[in-house]
Amino acid sequence: MTAVVEETAPGTGHGSTAAERDHTPIVITLRIRRFNPETDAEPYWQDFKVEADPTERILTAMMKIKAEQDGSLTFRRSCAHGICGSDAMRINGRNRLACKTLVKDLDMAKPITVEAIKGLKLEKDLVVDMDPFMQAYKDVMPFLITSGNEPTRERLQSPEDRERFDDTTKCILCAACTTSCPVFWSDGQYFGPAAIVNAHRFIFDSRDEGAEERLEILNEKEGVWRCRTTFNCTEACPRGIEVTKAIQEVKRALIFRRV
Amino acid sequence: MSATIENAPKIHGGGPSIESPRSKRSPRSTKTNFELYGWLFMRLSGVLLVVLVLGHLLIQLVLDGGVSKIGFAFVAGRWASPFWQSWDLIMLWLAELHGVNGLRTIINDYAERDQTRFWLKALLYTSALIVLFLGTLVIFTFDPNIGN
Numbered sequence: 001m002t003a004v005v006e007e008t009a010p011g012t013g014h015g016s017t018a019a020e021r022d023h024t025p026i027v028i029t030l031r032i033r034r035f036n037p038e039t040d041a042e043p044y045w046q047d048f049k050v051e052a053d054p055t056e057r058i059l060t061a062m063m064k065i066k067a068e069q070d071g072s073l074t075f076r077r078s079c080a081h082g083i084c085g086s087d088a089m090r091i092n093g094r095n096r097l098a099c100k101t102l103v104k105d106l107d108m109a110k111p112i113t114v115e116a117i118k119g120l121k122l123e124k125d126l127v128v129d130m131d132p133f134m135q136a137y138k139d140v141m142p143f144l145i146t147s148g149n150e151p152t153r154e155r156l157q158s159p160e161d162r163e164r165f166d167d168t169t170k171c172i173l174c175a176a177c178t179t180s181c182p183v184f185w186s187d188g189q190y191f192g193p194a195a196i197v198n199a200h201r202f203i204f205d206s207r208d209e210g211a212e213e214r215l216e217i218l219n220e221k222e223g224v225w226r227c228r229t230t231f232n233c234t235e236a237c238p239r240g241i242e243v244t245k246a247i248q249e250v251k252r253a254l255i256f257r258r259v
Numbered sequence: 260m261s262a263t264i265e266n267a268p269k270i271h272g273g274g275p276s277i278e279s280p281r282s283k284r285s286p287r288s289t290k291t292n293f294e295l296y297g298w299l300f301m302r303l304s305g306v307l308l309v310v311l312v313l314g315h316l317l318i319q320l321v322l323d324g325g326v327s328k329i330g331f332a333f334v335a336g337r338w339a340s341p342f343w344q345s346w347d348l349i350m351l352w353l354a355e356l357h358g359v360n361g362l363r364t365i366i367n368d369y370a371e372r373d374q375t376r377f378w379l380k381a382l383l384y385t386s387a388l389i390v391l392f393l394g395t396l397v398i399f400t401f402d403p404n405i406g407n
Contacts, residue, residue: 186368216290225294226367254295 025051033115054104075126085174090115095176095236117179133175136191140199145210161206168201168246170239177233177243183226190226193233193243200246211259224250304353311350335403351394359387
């Protein structure tokens, strides 16, 4: 059940058709939102033409630009395989991971826009200040809270109990959900979907005893009640987490005071 | 060895609360259920308003010759009955508070400066007070003989 929901059909790999295996490189245009705080007053768009295999990822094309055309292009990336959560960006107007977005899944004939995620302070090119995001994450106490002595063996749990929060364990803290949320855009005070998802992961864990405290935190003015169920977060999540559903489950737990 | 363990300070002694080592909680604590009740009120009043408003529109605009029948006599006749008085009173309060709460959340979402937020809310609450006061006053003090 930890598998990630993917929109793309399982066509790649051994069973792929001839068309999908066509690795003829094509020239694509990446229209990147650039910003250098030392020289620019405002961000601006810059076009880069780069040769790419349609089955390559946007991240590969960006690394190619950085290596061959403009070394000053700044973006975060670490594992480059969709698990570290570093390279969330707004590609063609949607928050995605650059390392999980294939060129062929976008309109290759038109320029592909790449910009920083919204709602967090822009520092340079595609790098934003993640501190407010991480602070909201810390505020929900994303660690196991228990009382009494440590048990001498593992803390066991039934598969049913585990299933309750399975979906929210998948979060990689890439901020794609929080920075797609219009409520978060407005003043950045809202906890945001990612923090609520990570609170959900512990609130509904039968081994944890801090649910009451976490619910109290999310009951505050900037907590779950600011959610407008626009589903932007669910749509943006590169891990396929049903974010809005998790937020609704926290709301229900608050109303009925029962986890 | 067991004595040492028993004498050791109890780390988790006071229940599940743990102070986080370095980071301070962001200062946004409110500690009330206000937002919860606000959210619940929107859902419950919404359901009631569907019945009240649609019923109101049906009676006023569709049944018995439609809008042309509405006159002083029609209103006086309706408000002679406590049932229609309560209907209109409940509808007035629910609709006004529902609208005010909706606009309050919209102001919270869209007004970026604290000053803007304060003045927009001041305007909103003042207008709500006037509407609720006037509406309630009319329903309770309506004099059917005023036309004579």
